[in-house]
Amino acid sequence: MRLASRMVLPAAVALVGACATTTPRELLDARTAYDRASQGPAATLAPAELHSARETLTVAEQAFADHGDSDRTKDLAYAAERKAELADVRAHTVAATQARTASAAQLQALKDEELRATSAELSDANQRLSQQGGQLRNERQRREDAERAAALAEADLARIASIKHEARGMVITLSGGVLFESAKSELLPAAQAKLTEVADALTKQDVDSRIRVEGYTDSQGSLSFNQELSQRRADAVRAYLVGHGIAADRVTAVGFGPAKAIADNASPEGRANNRRVEIVVQPANRPADQP
Numbered sequence: 001m002r003l004a005s006r007m008v009l010p011a012a013v014a015l016v017g018a019c020a021t022t023t024p025r026e027l028l029d030a031r032t033a034y035d036r037a038s039q040g041p042a043a044t045l046a047p048a049e050l051h052s053a054r055e056t057l058t059v060a061e062q063a064f065a066d067h068g069d070s071d072r073t074k075d076l077a078y079a080a081e082r083k084a085e086l087a088d089v090r091a092h093t094v095a096a097t098q099a100r101t102a103s104a105a106q107l108q109a110l111k112d113e114e115l116r117a118t119s120a121e122l123s124d125a126n127q128r129l130s131q132q133g134g135q136l137r138n139e140r141q142r143r144e145d146a147e148r149a150a151a152l153a154e155a156d157l158a159r160i161a162s163i164k165h166e167a168r169g170m171v172i173t174l175s176g177g178v179l180f181e182s183a184k185s186e187l188l189p190a191a192q193a194k195l196t197e198v199a200d201a202l203t204k205q206d207v208d209s210r211i212r213v214e215g216y217t218d219s220q221g222s223l224s225f226n227q228e229l230s231q232r233r234a235d236a237v238r239a240y241l242v243g244h245g246i247a248a249d250r251v252t253a254v255g256f257g258p259a260k261a262i263a264d265n266a267s268p269e270g271r272a273n274n275r276r277v278e279i280v281v282q283p284a285n286r287p288a289d290q291p
Helices: 002-020 025-038 047-067 071-160 189-203 223-243 268-274
Strands: 162-166 169-175 210-216 251-255 276-282
Touching: 025 047, 025 071, 047 071, 071 162, 071 189, 169 189, 189 223, 189 276, 210 223, 223 251, 223 276
Parallel strands: 210 251
Antiparallel strands: 162 169, 169 276, 210 276
């Protein structure tokens, strides 16, 4: 019993001495550095470096347990701290690299999207321009076709009656003596044939143009009679044109009697010239009441 007591006492004294040894600052710093690194991104972004720091810290802890506050313990603790800090720096570097890579990828994605949008807009613009170009070509072709048709129609009319161009439109003049008997408003057979040719030529003109039939007389007889006669003759010509294919809403008729004489009523020739029917073809954009 005395021998056992003598053996336990030194061991207890050694244990008390070890517990009383103060933990070196280097080991405390190493523990703090490792805790900080292990709780940060190093756990996932720098696991190898963090594992190395952990192993070195374990060796430092064991050295402290075996040798206390020795130079070896401090050196190992310092190495463990540096490795923990290295793991933390490595993790933040990887994180920054990943962030830059992600930002670059997002930027490239935005550029690609903008490029696709721009390409689509350019494609749409080119398609619209192509369509507009086709429409312009079609419109130009329609206009040229209409102009050719109008020229052919005017050439046909020139063989039938007197043609002239005025501010109010193209004026086709037919002698009243050719169209009607004296003081009457019924069309003569020869007049009907001539008006048939006129109607055929006018159907080749612009279908949107307006046609105004104007009746005139000489100054012989009463003003009221001549006014009524000119209106009936204009109405007769209008009815014939409408009956031969010209839309009724395009044609109006008005009688002017002896007004607007184009020759002197003092001579038989002048009166004959004044007895006339004028067919005025007006452009569609002209105001309806413009004479």
